[in-house]
Amino acid sequence: MNSAIYSGSCFCGAVQLTVSGEPVAMGYCHCESCRRWSAGPVNAFTLWDPDSVQITQGADNIGTYNKTENSYRKWCKTCGGHILTEHPGMGLIDVYAAVIPGFPYQPGIHVHYQETKLRIKDGLPKQKDVPKEMGGLGESLAE
Template sequence: MTIHKGACFCGAVEIEVSGEPEGMGICHCRSCRSWSGGPVNAFSLWKPEAVTVTKGEENIATFAKTPMSERKFCKLCGGHIMADHPPLGLVDVFSATIPTLEHKPALHVNYSETVLPIRDGLPKFADFPAEFGGSGNIIAE
């Protein structure tokens, strides 16, 4: 089984993910842009049992702006680690947190909010796929 290791910015919190993610993509929503400090956020979705904090759990703080995302970060450096998505039953381990994972996005979500149009041939969902509670509407490149 493949294991990828990652850490927060200062290294006080370390994590491991095992196996393969349930999905990978790019989010364009305003919340993710604001949280990440970038024009997009690369995500990898994992089953909770595939994600383990191996060091520094006491240094993890949580911020929940909405019930959809419980964003986890290091209390010491502010480095972003992951976000629990309770309605989906999945954990988004930010792709930048696990540098050995090759990010292979399959879709874009919340593309109706994009500030950085990306023409890569991948499906661009206005919000989310229907199976994740979204409209399922796709925006043309």
Template sequence: MNQYQGKCFCGAVQFKVSGTPEAMGFCHCDSCRRWSAGPVNAFSLWPSDTLEVLSGADQIGEFHLTERSHRKWCKQCGGHIFTDHPQWGLVDVYVANLPQLGFEPALHVHYQESVLPIRDGLPKMKDLPAEMGGSGDTIPE
């Protein structure tokens, strides 16, 4: 089974995920953009039970603007670590925190909110896939 180790910016929080992500892609929603302080967020979604915090659990802070996303960061350095999505049973481990993961994005979500158009031939979801509670609609690049 594949295992990928990650850590926060300063290394106080270390974790691993095992197996294969359920999905990888780019999120363009305003919330992810503001949280990441970037124009787009690269995500990897894993079943929640595949994430294991190896050290620094007491250094993990949490904020959730809504019950859909429980955002986690390191209390020491402020580095963003991952986001729990309890309604889906998934955790979004930011791709930048998994340096050994071969990032293979399959789609863009919330593309209607994009501030950085990316022309890569991948599907551009208006919001989310239907199986995740979205419209399932795509929009042109």
């Protein structure tokens, strides 16, 4: 088990966080919600157990928006920088890979690939939605 601690922050640095240990999963999400939230064609995620994520500064400066009960998206009230998404149904927190620049991000999967706007041929598994163990169909798609 990796006991390393990695630091991250919002765009302006008002909100600081750490992640420790190993994430449950890393990959890319292609769903419309993540694309629109990130203002990009794909979102790089790192999923963590809640005990592995600590807000170390600026907790009172975090705004929350939840379009659905599945995702509580968090951002800095000062700069608007996106920080993380809590997924209560999965019991996990997605700390956006770009927020923790020193973390050795190694994606292992693409989720919601049926919604992609950017085909990525990287040899990683492409899931129609999410793996069965995360409540999805577990159906694979071609690159």
